[in-house]
Amino acid sequence: MVSTMAMERNLERMGRRLTGPRRELLSVIGSLEGHFSAEELAAAAPGVGRATVFRTLRLLQDAGAVCQVVGPDGALEYRVTAVGHHHHLVCAECGSVDDFSGCDISDLLNELAVRTGYEVSAHRLEVYGRCAACQAKGRAAEVRSARRAKADRS
Numbered sequence: 001m002v003s004t005m006a007m008e009r010n011l012e013r014m015g016r017r018l019t020g021p022r023r024e025l026l027s028v029i030g031s032l033e034g035h036f037s038a039e040e041l042a043a044a045a046p047g048v049g050r051a052t053v054f055r056t057l058r059l060l061q062d063a064g065a066v067c068q069v070v071g072p073d074g075a076l077e078y079r080v081t082a083v084g085h086h087h088h089l090v091c092a093e094c095g096s097v098d099d100f101s102g103c104d105i106s107d108l109l110n111e112l113a114v115r116t117g118y119e120v121s122a123h124r125l126e127v128y129g130r131c132a133a134c135q136a137k138g139r140a141a142e143v144r145s146a147r148r149a150k151a152d153r154s
């Protein structure tokens with residue numbers, strides 16, 4: 001978990017003044033677990049206007065302190081981050097998010113640039129699936145129901 005202090009330092013390094021509302025948002029973000037939507041953030045900081053919430057999220061993204069997570073349903077959420085360029089593994093069952101780095105797609109991007117004439121500036125990659133914990137839970141449930149079926153038979 002990245003501390004609010006680290007986010008503050010990031011913003012100050014960018015020469016951004018930490019106004020009262022921004023400071024309040026930072027401490028709220030620090031208290032939110034995992035990932036959160038802009039609406040959840042706005043609801044958790046009722047004293048801060050929505051425009052300020054969105055502006056501050058944008059600012060934190062530019063500072064590399066917060067990243068966007070696109071859920072399996074396309075919903076946009078945010079997550080505190082300290083790592084550089086990275087992507088997300090999103091569990092479609094429990095909604096947990098894991099980071100991974102080292103996306104090895106520079107060959108693909110170069111080829112795309114040549115083929116389409118695009119000047120590629122960014123890319124986005126989210127991987128969806130079922131996390132190890134959810135799979136283990138699923139297996140445990142299967143064993144339980146198999147046992148129950150066996151007990152019913154005997």
Ligand SMILES: [Zn+2]
Nearest residue numbers: 067079081099
């Ligand atoms: Zn991230």
Ligand SMILES: [Zn+2]
Nearest residue numbers: 091094131134
């Ligand atoms: Zn899961």
Ligand SMILES: [Zn+2]
Nearest residue numbers: 085086087103
């Ligand atoms: Zn990448």
